[in-house]
Amino acid sequence: MNVPISGPILQAKVEDLGQKMNHVEFKASNGWLERFKSRHGITFKSMCGEAASVSDVMVDDWVTLTLPGLIDGYAPRDIFNADETGLFFRLMPDKTLSFKNDVCSGGRTSKERLTVMLCANMDGSEKLKPLVIGKSKNPRCFKNMKSPPVDYKANKKA
Numbered sequence: 001m002n003v004p005i006s007g008p009i010l011q012a013k014v015e016d017l018g019q020k021m022n023h024v025e026f027k028a029s030n031g032w033l034e035r036f037k038s039r040h041g042i043t044f045k046s047m048c049g050e051a052a053s054v055s056d057v058m059v060d061d062w063v064t065l066t067l068p069g070l071i072d073g074y075a076p077r078d079i080f081n082a083d084e085t086g087l088f089f090r091l092m093p094d095k096t097l098s099f100k101n102d103v104c105s106g107g108r109t110s111k112e113r114l115t116v117m118l119c120a121n122m123d124g125s126e127k128l129k130p131l132v133i134g135k136s137k138n139p140r141c142f143k144n145m146k147s148p149p150v151d152y153k154a155n156k157k158a
Contacts, residue, residue: 004096007033007044041100077126082119089114 011028018026037043071079090112119128130150137154 004093006093006095007097010036010097037097042097043100044095045098076122079122080119080126080128081122082117082128084115084117087114087116088112 007030011030011033014028015026018024018028088111115133117131117133120126131153132150133153133155135154135156139152142148142152
């Protein structure tokens with residue numbers, strides 16, 4: 001069914017089966033899980049995806065040569081960093097437990113997302129309220145809320 005299975009999911013299901021089989025004392029510990037995976041040739045794999053990386057040399061050069069010139073003359077409380085991230089709230093995990101020789105393929109992935117922007121200053125003394133961008137103009141989760149803990153904006157292409 002292309003549903004990713006993690007260790008905690010497998011442990012919970014096995015404990016449930018143990019209860020149904022009247023093995024009340026059975027505990028699917030982390031040690032049990034590791035031995036089970038080893039005994040049956042099960043590994044934890046990424047289902048898909050490709051990681052792109054930045055050269056460590058480029059990062060080191062930028063941090064040692066460029067950054068000091070940019071922040072010179074500013075106090076740490078006056079230097080802010082903001083970044084956005086996508087929150088795919090209906091996306092299934094991309095890793096699963098499977099047999100060593102099995103080929104993993106994922107199913108269709110959910111594209112529903114919220115865009116979240118977080119911002120804080122360098123010394124951590126000031127953290128701005130997160131900005132959340134979603135598709136709905138009036139989300140139900142904010143229905144009876146006078147002041148939500150985030151700033152929310154709507155955009156059809158969130």
